[in-house]
Amino acid sequence: MIYLRLVFESFRFAWQALRSNLLRTILSLLGVTIGIFAIISVFTIVDSLEKSIRQSMSFVGERIVYIQKWPWIFEGGNDIPWWKYMQRPSATVREYNFLNQNLENDEGVALVARRGSNTFKHGSNSMSGIMLQGVTQDFNKVAEVPIEEGRYFTQQETDGSRNVIIIGAEVAQNLFPNGSALGGDIRIQGQKFTVIGIMEKQGAGLFEGMPTNDKNAYTTFGAFGKMFASGQRGIEPNIMIKGRADDEGLQNLEYEVRGKMRTIRGLKPYEEDNFAVNRSEMMADAIGKMFSIIGLAGWVIGGFSILVGGFGIANIMFVSVKERTNIIGIQKSLGAKNFFILFQFLFESVFLSLIGGGVGILLVSLITLIPMGTLEIFLSAGNILLGLGVSVVIGVLSGIIPAVIASHLDPVIAIRSK
Template sequence: MIYLRLFLESIAFAGQALRANLLRTLLSLLGVTIGIFAIISVFTIVDSLERNIRNSMSFFGENVIYVQKWPWSFEGNYPWWRYFKRPVVNLREYRMLERRLEHQQGVAIFWSKNSNTLKNQSNSLSDVNVQGVSYAFNMVSDVPVAEGRYFTQQEVEGGRNVALIGADIAENLFPGQDPIGKEFKLKGLRFKVIGAMEKQGENMMGIPGNDKNAIIPYSAFMKIYPTGPDGLEPAIAVKGLETDIGLMDLEYEIRGVMRSLRSLKPRDEDNFALNRPELLADAITGLFKIIGVAGWIIGGFSILVGGFGIANIMFVSVKERTNIIGIQKSLGAKNYFILLQFLFEAVFLSLIGGGLGILLVLGITLIPQDALEIILSAKNISLGLTVSVIIGLLSGIIPALMASRLDPVVAIRSK
């Protein structure tokens, strides 16, 4: 009950300070407002950027390891020409990995070929990316089917001329029509549309999602495009189990099976690459942490100024209310009561400044953005309020101690 009374009295005193010296108080709180705005806006934009970039990488899949000829990042001391001597992954290795791996919930092989032209009578679309995939491809990668269905096992293994198409392909080849069941031509062969994918638009990385993708069974793909040393190079994707933290068990398994299939001796180096999308995501997270530190530094100076402003208000408040403090003490108020009263007041004033800063950030999120959706998270709101409380406590502790230690007789005579 005493804490509720302290809280209510502190709010009342803080309200009096605001009304009595409105301009001075607002100017003093401006530093906290700007500081919280700077910090929370930076964190909000960084979180939004990171979320959008991670969403842009969703086509890589989660908990997936890619087995390929080329690594996604090159080691500094490794001779680049050795990569050329590596063999490409093949169907035999894909089938053996699918059969032998225990720490997996999906294994797929796929090829990609850019700059293709699809035709339907007088309609055509160029620069289409065609992917040939195995049946489990939708388990290791994001295939958002909006209409129709995904492939059946028989369609994939039989190499039937069926396809899933992106939104741009559907709009250009079949304008104003339902694309399901329609046909288009690719390299002179007719393919039947069994599914259409959701429209995604261009993502943060400049990649147009699945909108200009046509996905066909890998057996049908191999009829059209040459593979091997002088042709397209496939990749094998393996999705790990949720219980395999860090996919370490899966990585050891893949490395063991691949080395066995390629008859590598214990001292031989790997002639294949195990690429992991989370390494790219971790690099992005590290970059954004640096930006976050910059936000703390920029906002920290403003908060420091705001903290001095609140301390100034509290010193003035102690001086103006010295007589009242003396009366309170003469009536039996304890030192901790006076101390908490002034601390609550300082925290309340700081929260007003921090709240205004958060409202400014919220205003930014309400501005329509086509390229980047900015969302103010509950985590960042909590961070802003927590920082405000800490600044209030630090700014108010010295004035509150001074007030709590006043001699009641001297304080009453001060007026």
């Protein structure tokens, strides 16, 4: 009960300080409000941007290893041997079959070939700018294919290179505006394809031009090869391999893939790799590093405001100790311990800081109501707790010295003061 009374008394004194010196208190808390607003708003926007970017780049996949000619990250600065990468062989069906049969640290292997800017036709309707991908049977184990209507390819369809296709929601809406696209025919490069599946609507991404499932389509790898040449003089396919969840950083899978690829390509021990093993985590790490720098900038900007606010709260507490010296003497003469006086002023400082921080968080929450187009701003519970936590720390640091001074006042001298 004594601790509850202590908290209540501290809150009452803090509220009295606010009411009696409203302008002074508001100006003192303004620094904390601005500081918390700056830090939490930066983190909120960073979290929203990062989430939106990751969703826009969901086509890269999670825990995926790509076998390609070109690496995603180059080493060596300006001394990049472009001619070496140009001369590297492309991935082949033979290599895909070898990896599919011999890998142990994977959850699925797929061979994928892509071609953008395709035109699909159905009757008098046509649509351009569609990404068409030719995939092998296990592609749905490697990447997500969110089918809303219909089904995925059967083994017989992929083995027989049949002209079947899965299309995005926007493709289905444009080509079949008056009914369902399931079972309908689409013409691509003069060849007829039967629609067996329609994917869920994904919506626009953060960046214009980013591939989305809405303007995407999948067909069997063999059917894709009937229309477009592949290999060194055509479209270069990629081998995608899904790693296991227990393989941290996909290190085991990457080592195994390198060994298998060197074996099938007959590379000698002294020869360097003539392929690149790219991991989707590379892009995620790059995004994380970029936003960590932005977050650090938010701490620096908000830190100066919080520092000013901390001095403002400390000033309020010194004045409060001065004004209540007589009351402190009476409390001590009636048996109040030093820790009671200490925590009374410390809690008051924390309450004042929390009020300033709470206003800052409230302002951030108002930002989330502003429409930002495709960017959805959200204030997470973690950022709210961070703002409140920083406010508590500032309150403790700002009030500890005035609280210690108040707790060590001599009761006789304090009672005589006016």
